[in-house]
Amino acid sequence: MEDKIIIKDLNLYFDTHHVLKSINLNIKANEILSIIGPANSGKTSFLRTLNRLNDITSAVKISGEILLDGMDIYKKGISLPWLRRKVGMVFALPVPLPRSIFENIVYGPRLNGVTSKDRLEELVEKTLKSAFLWDEVKDRLHTSGTKLSGGQQQRLCIARSLALEPEVILLDEPCSGLDPLSTSKIEEALYELKKQYTIVLVTNNTKQAARVGDNVAFFLMGDMIEYGSSEHIFTVPNDKRTEDYITGRFG
Amino acid sequence: MKSRENLIQFGLLIIALSTIVILLLIALFILKEGLPIILRVGIKGFICSTHWSPQQGQFGILAMIIGTAWITAGAILVSLPLSLSCAIYLSEFSTPKVRGTLKPIIELLAGIPSVVYGFMGMVILFPLIRNYLGGAGPSILTASVILGIMILPTITSIAIDSLQAVPHSYREGSLSLGATRWQTIRMVILPAAKTGILSGIILGIGRAVGETMAVIMIAGNSVIIPKSLLDPVRTLTANIALEMNYATGDHRQALFATGIVLFITIIILNIIAHTIARGGVEK
Incomplete structure (x- = not known):
């Protein structure tokens, strides 16, 4: 499979704090890459370098290259809205905007100039179906998105990022606050979605990484310790620290 | 030991209650002094009549109500674009360090004595308006501009x-849905902050309605119904401050009655501001 994103010697600093240390990693198209590691290992910061969301925090410094389809996304003149439409993101805490379900989904496309009502309605139905939420909300699309349950809100957030028709979807511990049933619904959705999208999933749940990830990267204190296929990492990891982490001996 | 604790607690309670008592006393006093004349002239005769000539026993404050309304509306129009731009820049674009420095400085504007604002209006705005727009200088426009600056810190800070x-x-x-920063501010942040901003505006209106010294110096104080922004007007507050010195009898009562109108207006504005603010928190 071809490489969708190529990361070369990526370093990230917040002020003087060295958050990511010389990361080299290739993310293949139409795979789910899981990123695992204990808290403060730089997983979320890494994810946020991929759509340049770290840039909104002041005092952030980045070196190295991130190539999306061969183009350096940190090159001068890259439009951030354009990048963020191509690389969608779903956060750990689902935060629908304080608008209706419908408006949450069409928010991005509208800003991008989609105005046809038919097209927007079609997008809402399609994305809600992809996020396995359509059946639960189809009769109340115009009620507030913040009134949904946690699991539904998270699927709404997935749907709204799909509405931008991105190529890559970043998920930052999307199931951290959810019950097992909601979690399995989201995993089911991810499994379907990878046919069309490239997915990077940060998770604290190693079992989830094993279930849905094609490849797994293990981060520790800003270093990427090990990268490999799920089967390999979860059965015969090369590094002692990886083994310690996935068997629950630390972290 | 226990009784000592109780004593302190009781003492603090009394002091806390005394502020409420003071408020009540003021309200009672104004009502006692002002209500008789309102009852005699009738609420309609008092509020809806434009004839204010205490020597002839005419006590209609409509001209002052209109004057206050014009100046307040003008002040909000002047202040809103400035204070909103300020707030948006400081909250959304500046670094925390810049915000930490500039916000207290803006709030310092509220600490300048109002007589200084009035003085600035006389010295700077009078000649400008006289030379470029006509009129004598003291006018709705002058007062609106100065009051607009005076309420800037209130609205900006809230x-x-x-x-x-x-x-x-x-x-x-x-942002992660591809919005620019400005789109994010316009479509998400401002709507979400709307209730808070609105209650700030209403508190600003309250300040403008209640301002006295600066207004006396620059609004002109004529008891007329204004026909243009360059006409001089008198506000409710100015009416009381200008005439209380020599007023006796019915005249004095009519000034207290003007105070009642002001008092009720401010209370209503504050209640609205608090209701809006509370609604904003609960969503």
Whole structure:
């Protein structure tokens, strides 16, 4: 499979704090890459370098290259809205905007100039179906998105990022606050979605990484310790620290 | 030991209650002094008549109500674009360090004595308006501009706080959906902060309605119904301050009655501001 994103010697600093240390990693198209590691290992910061969301925090410094389809996304003149439409993101805490379900989904496309009502309605139905939420909300699309349950809100957030028709979807511990049933619904959705999208999933749940990830990267204190296929990492990891982490001996 | 604790607690309670008692006493006193004349002239005769000539026993304050309304509306029109831009810049674009420096400086504007504002109006705005727009100088326009600056810190400071109270996740959510920063502000942050900003505006209106010294110096104080922005007007507050010195009998009562109108207006504005603010928190 071809490489969708190529990361070369990526370093990230917040002020003087060295958050990511010389990361080299290739993310293949139409795979789910899981990123695992204990808290403060730089997983979320890494994810946020991929759509340049770290840039909104002041005092952030980045070196190295991130190539999306061969183009350096940190090159001068890259439009951030354009990048963020191509690389969608779903956060750990689902935060629908304080608008209706419908408006949450069409928010991005509208800003991008989609105005046809038919097209927007079609997008809402399609994305809600992809996020396995359509059946639960189809009769109340115009009620507030913040009134949904946690699991539904998270699927709404997935749907709204799909509405931008991105190529890559970043998920930052999307199931951290959810019950097992909601979690399995989201995993089911991810499994379907990878046919069309490239997915990077940060998770604290190693079992989830094993279930849905094609490849797994293990981060520790800003270093990427090990990268490999799920089967390999979860059965015969090369590094002692990886083994310690996935068997629950630390972290 | 226990009784000593109780004594302190009781003492503090009395002191706390005394502020409420003071408020009640003021309200009672104004009502006692002002209500008789309102009852005699009738609420309609008092509020809806434009004839104010105490020597002839004419006590209609409509001209002053209109004067206050014009100046307040003008002040909001002057202040709103400035204070909102200020608040948006400081909350959304500046670094925390710049915000930390500039916000207290803006709030310092509220600490300048109002007589200084009035003085600036006389010295700077009078000649400008006289030379470029006509009229004598003292006018609705002058008072609106100066009052607009005076209420700037109130609205700016409350608007910054409400913008900062919008969850950071709304910003990230919107940005990650491909919105620019300005689109995010316009479509997500301002609507979410709307109630807080609105209550700031209403508190600003309250300040403008209640301002006296600067207004006396620059509004002209003529008891007329204004026909243009360059006409001089008298406000409710100015009416009381200008005439209380020599007023006796019915005239004095009519001034207290003007105070009742002001008092009720301010109370209503404050209640609205608090209701809006509370509604904003609960969602």
